[in-house]
Amino acid sequence: xxxxxxxxxxxxxxxxxxxxxxxxxxxxxxxxxxxxxxxxxxxxxxxxxxxxxxxxxxxxxxxxxxxxxxxxxxxxxxxxxxxxxxxxxxxxxxxxxxxxxxxxxxxxxxxxxxxxxxxxxxxxxxxxxxxxxxxxxxxxxxxxxxxxxxxxxxxxxxxxxxxxxxxxxxxxxxxxxxxxxxxxxxxxxxxxxxxxxxxxxxxxxxxxxxxxxxxxxxxxxxxxxxxxxxxxxxxxxxxxxxxxxxxxxxxxxxxxxxxxxxxxxxxxxxxxxxxxxxxxxxxxxxxxxxxxxxxxxxxxxxxxxxxxxxxxxxxxxxxxxxxxxxxxxxxxxxxxxxxxxxxxxxxxxxxxxxxxxxxxxxxxxxxxxxxxxxxxxxxxxxxxxxxx
Amino acid sequence: xxxxxxxxxxxxxxxxxxxxxxxxxxxxxxxxxxxxxxxxxxxxxxxxxxxxxxxxxxxxxxxxxxxxxxxxxxxxxxxxxxxxxxxxxxxxxxxxxxxxxxxxxxxxxxxxxxxxxxxxxxxxxxxxxxxxxxxxxxxxxxxxxxxxxxxxxxxxxxxxxxxxxxxxxxxxxxxxxxxxxxxxxxxxxxxxxxxxxxxxxxxxxxxxxxxxxxxxxxxxxxxxxxxxxxxxxxxxxxxxxxxxxxxxxxxxxxxxxxxxxxxxxxxxxxxxxxxxxxxxxxxxxx
Amino acid sequence: xxxxxxxxxxxxxxxxxxxxxxxxxxxxxxxxxxxxxxxxxxxxxxxxxxxxxxxxxxxxxxxxxxxxxxxxxxxxxxxxxxxxxxxxxxxxxxxxxxxxxxxxxxxxxxxxxxxxxxxxxxxxxxxxxxxxxxxxxxxxxxxxxxxxxxxxxxxxxxxxxxxxxxxxxxxxxxxxxxxxxxxxxxxxxxxxxxxxxxxxxxxxxxxxxxxxxxxxxxxxxxxxxxxxxxxxxxxxxxxxxxxxxxxxxxxxxxxxxxxxxxxxxxxxxxxxxxxxxxxxxxxxxxxxxx
Numbered sequence: 001x002x003x004x005x006x007x008x009x010x011x012x013x014x015x016x017x018x019x020x021x022x023x024x025x026x027x028x029x030x031x032x033x034x035x036x037x038x039x040x041x042x043x044x045x046x047x048x049x050x051x052x053x054x055x056x057x058x059x060x061x062x063x064x065x066x067x068x069x070x071x072x073x074x075x076x077x078x079x080x081x082x083x084x085x086x087x088x089x090x091x092x093x094x095x096x097x098x099x100x101x102x103x104x105x106x107x108x109x110x111x112x113x114x115x116x117x118x119x120x121x122x123x124x125x126x127x128x129x130x131x132x133x134x135x136x137x138x139x140x141x142x143x144x145x146x147x148x149x150x151x152x153x154x155x156x157x158x159x160x161x162x163x164x165x166x167x168x169x170x171x172x173x174x175x176x177x178x179x180x181x182x183x184x185x186x187x188x189x190x191x192x193x194x195x196x197x198x199x200x201x202x203x204x205x206x207x208x209x210x211x212x213x214x215x216x217x218x219x220x221x222x223x224x225x226x227x228x229x230x231x232x233x234x235x236x237x238x239x240x241x242x243x244x245x246x247x248x249x250x251x252x253x254x255x256x257x258x259x260x261x262x263x264x265x266x267x268x269x270x271x272x273x274x275x276x277x278x279x280x281x282x283x284x285x286x287x288x289x290x291x292x293x294x295x296x297x298x299x300x301x302x303x304x305x306x307x308x309x310x311x312x313x314x315x316x317x318x319x320x321x322x323x324x325x326x327x328x329x330x331x332x333x334x335x336x337x338x339x340x341x342x343x344x345x346x347x348x349x350x351x352x353x354x355x356x357x358x359x360x361x362x363x364x365x366x367x368x369x370x371x372x373x374x375x376x377x378x379x380x381x382x383x384x385x386x387x388x
Numbered sequence: 389x390x391x392x393x394x395x396x397x398x399x400x401x402x403x404x405x406x407x408x409x410x411x412x413x414x415x416x417x418x419x420x421x422x423x424x425x426x427x428x429x430x431x432x433x434x435x436x437x438x439x440x441x442x443x444x445x446x447x448x449x450x451x452x453x454x455x456x457x458x459x460x461x462x463x464x465x466x467x468x469x470x471x472x473x474x475x476x477x478x479x480x481x482x483x484x485x486x487x488x489x490x491x492x493x494x495x496x497x498x499x500x501x502x503x504x505x506x507x508x509x510x511x512x513x514x515x516x517x518x519x520x521x522x523x524x525x526x527x528x529x530x531x532x533x534x535x536x537x538x539x540x541x542x543x544x545x546x547x548x549x550x551x552x553x554x555x556x557x558x559x560x561x562x563x564x565x566x567x568x569x570x571x572x573x574x575x576x577x578x579x580x581x582x583x584x585x586x587x588x589x590x591x592x593x594x595x596x597x598x599x600x601x602x603x604x605x606x607x608x609x610x611x612x613x614x615x616x617x618x619x620x621x622x623x624x625x626x627x628x629x630x631x632x633x634x635x636x637x638x639x640x641x642x643x644x645x646x647x648x649x650x651x652x653x654x655x656x657x658x659x660x661x662x663x664x665x666x667x668x669x670x671x672x673x674x
Numbered sequence: 675x676x677x678x679x680x681x682x683x684x685x686x687x688x689x690x691x692x693x694x695x696x697x698x699x700x701x702x703x704x705x706x707x708x709x710x711x712x713x714x715x716x717x718x719x720x721x722x723x724x725x726x727x728x729x730x731x732x733x734x735x736x737x738x739x740x741x742x743x744x745x746x747x748x749x750x751x752x753x754x755x756x757x758x759x760x761x762x763x764x765x766x767x768x769x770x771x772x773x774x775x776x777x778x779x780x781x782x783x784x785x786x787x788x789x790x791x792x793x794x795x796x797x798x799x800x801x802x803x804x805x806x807x808x809x810x811x812x813x814x815x816x817x818x819x820x821x822x823x824x825x826x827x828x829x830x831x832x833x834x835x836x837x838x839x840x841x842x843x844x845x846x847x848x849x850x851x852x853x854x855x856x857x858x859x860x861x862x863x864x865x866x867x868x869x870x871x872x873x874x875x876x877x878x879x880x881x882x883x884x885x886x887x888x889x890x891x892x893x894x895x896x897x898x899x900x901x902x903x904x905x906x907x908x909x910x911x912x913x914x915x916x917x918x919x920x921x922x923x924x925x926x927x928x929x930x931x932x933x934x935x936x937x938x939x940x941x942x943x944x945x946x947x948x949x950x951x952x953x954x955x956x957x958x959x960x961x962x963x964x
Binding site: 042043044046047082177178205206207208210211212213214215216217219220222223236239240243247248249268 | 675678679682683685686783788789790792801808810812879882883884885890893924925926928929932933934936
Binding site for chain 3: 489
């Protein structure tokens with residue numbers, strides 16, 4: 001009886017000690033902490049992947065200069081999915097089976113995430129997306145995490161601002177029915193939220209990711225004369241839809257979220273996209289010192305471009321990964337690979353109030369991030385935050 | 389032991405070999421199809437729907453998926469009897485695209501967003517076994533009465549008809565066997581990646597077996613085998629070239645065809661190899 | 675709305691027609707499919723984009739540069755992917771052109787990047803209201819350019835010596851050769867003309883839709899094939915008509931059904947045409963070379 005008490009006390013002290021100070025730096029074995037990353041560096045999500053890559057490299061350099069993870073340098077093998085599902089799956093398998101990484105950063109796109117998540121129960125390695133926004137899909141596996149806000153959370157405040165600012169009473173929805181997150185937004189999220197705010201949906205139109213001609217959709221949208229157009233789209237197509245609308249003489253304001261929220265959208269549309277309201281999950285110009293320092297480094301490497309929220313959250317994810325590895329008893333010995341992977345998953349499920357450049361991160365029971373959405377608007381070809 | 393990644397490559401190789409042979413069957417009767425992607429889609433979607441949504445055991449689902457592809461193959465084969473040459477190429481291409489558009493709009497299998505939920509079935513031993521079965525089928529057919537009928541049609545349709553070959557039936561059989569084999573490849577692929585979407589079965593998927601067979605050689609089924617193997621492994625070997633990998637792949641294809649328009653393997657090469665192989669080994673093939 | 679949708683369709687169709695004319699010329703003369711023709715179109719779009727963005731804002735110059743570049747590219751493709759295969763199996767050029775197409779896509783990806791790019795908004799956009807229609811200056815330019823090019827091709831084929839030689843070779847290469855037509859020269863001329871048209875189409879698509887990327891040729895190439903078939907293989911006026919028909923059908927499909935049915939028309943039409951009217955819409959000439 002006395003021994004059991006003693007055990008509990010000792011363990012409690014040990015746990016408190018670990019939580020307070022982290023595992024000592026000398027705790028990790030191996031030559032390097034190996035992580036994988038599957039980013040959409042080319043294809044329709046190119047800018048999202050490119051920004052994630054730059055942000056990840058910045059974080060890795062900072063960490064390694066400061067002594068690595070648990071005293072061991074971290075290595076992230078960054079792979080390009082081309083924003084396609086097939087390569088995303090085979091690259092994840094390669095990283096897990098051949099390169100024996102501890103965990104995987106990414107993928108960004110919901111279509112990739114949704115297809116990969118169910119396979120993780122067999123591969124027993126966690127993934128953490130920095131931008132996937134389709135509601136509900138983290139629940140597909142206990143190994144699937146997303147440190148970001150789903151598009152319903154991003155769109156809710158954006159729609160309110162859009163409606164109030166432009167007096168929108170009726171809208172047309174145009175969405176990409178071949179893209180997972182866009183389709184979820186166009187067919188479920190947007191109709192529900194527009195209804196919630198009393199905006200009548202006059203018409204729902206679709207396109208396919210590979211389409212280049214949006215004239216038919218715009219002509220049809222124009223014929224019902226809505227007060228605004230809500231998009232479930234990625235930034236390139238969104239930009240072309242906006243330009244086509246202006247070409248056909250429509251002056252109505254646009255609304256978007258998730259994949260539209262890229263600085264490239266503002267650049268591509270220029271004057272024509274002015275005033276578009278975008279729900280997002282990160283603001284690069286946040287004056288917080290950490291964020292400002294990151295922004296400076298990022299812009300040095302991106303040729304002056306500001307990061308989208310996927311880039312910002314990738315940076316946070318590397319640091320959360322460091323925190324989790326150092327505090328969840330990972331040994332990084334080759335024989336412990338499976339146990340280490342499980343420990344990292346366990347650690348991620350318990351992340352609470354981690355202070356990063358996008359704010360405080362807490363992972364909920366589904367494995368999704370929580371927090372307050374950022375609303376952006378296009379002004380002079382730049383994304384600017386709207387206070388609310 | 390093989391690394392798990394190399395095992396992945398071999399699984400893809402096996403599926404590509406089956407896909408290449410699926411084109412070999414109609415080609416052996418002089419019919420080129422640029423619509424094998426469509427048959428593959430039918431096999432993939434049918435078998436996946438059965439395992440994922442209906443809970444069927446995979447062997448039954450695979451069988452039905454293959455049969456569905458064969459059935460549609462016969463339906464397409466019938467009107468295809470009227471067209472030949474370049475017109476057949478365009479028609480089968482259009483068929484493949486129509487299948488893609490169908491699945492793009494077919495809600496029960498997820499439409500544009502793709503379909504998932506099928507179990508992991510396609511292991512290397514299974515793929516290897518099925519590829520072997522199909523290869524043996526191709527070899528047996530080539531040396532059988534049916535195969536000789538196919539060859540006669542390929543050479544001269546009119547002459548074949550004159551010597552009493554039922555051209556209509558032979559063409560239909562060759563076409564639907566090819567479709568069935570493509571359907572099998574589709575079922576295997578779907579239960580390997582566990583996620584399928586219509587875009588995967590577009591034109592580029594139909595072009596794949598075509599390049600395998602043309603680069604490998606149109607004369608014998610060995611061409612399909614060698615072509616599929618070479619073109620699946622080539623991008624892996626070229627991995628050190630990084631982003632130049634696929635460009636060189638294209639150039640390599642061009643160069644092979646210019647140097648050897650008949651493809652890598654022709655009858656002469658098969659004969660030459662056969663002479664090198666000691667006799668007892670051939671007993672199994674008899 | 676219908677009238678505006680028809681305008682949209684004709685715009686798209688004009689571009690399809692330019693690509694299809696190239697296909698049909700090459701097929702008419704060689705009896706072979708040129709599966710890298712879509713990539714020639716893509717290179718044209720990029721060349722036009724570079725000239726318009728970096729060298730000068732002049733669209734006419736961009737068009738001319740793109741046409742010259744793709745014309746030369748067409749000659750190169752003929753040299754490496756077709757000429758070595760004279761007399762080989764008729765499927766061999768399909769493989770060489772697929773290989774050439776992949777090489778061109780990847781080269782473009784390396785050089786221009788994989789991203790979708792658009793023309794700078796340098797051409798000031800003027801909008802005209804014509805009754806219920808709204809037509810932009812860009813659209814007028816595109817339509818005018820496409821029509822001018824088609825007229826030029828028509829005149830070239832009908833009135834010039836070289837054009838007559840092309841038609842004679844398309845009719846029967848052996849006879850044309852016997853009658854003193856330099857068949858090799860005709861082939862080169864055909865490739866050059868066909869490729870310049872594809873290059874021009876590339877620039878026009880870039881202007882109209884702001885979507886130039888290394889893989890755009892695949893989709894456009896397939897559409898060009900469909901249009902060629904609609905018009906009848908080797909039939910130039912047919913390709914023009916076929917392009918407009920397909921463009922209008924696609925736009926109406928998107929407007930009245932759904933975007934996912936866009937391609938159903940193209941390929942449904944191919945099936946119907948092949949089974950019911952293999953000589954194409956105009957039915958001027960049946961060309962069967964099996």
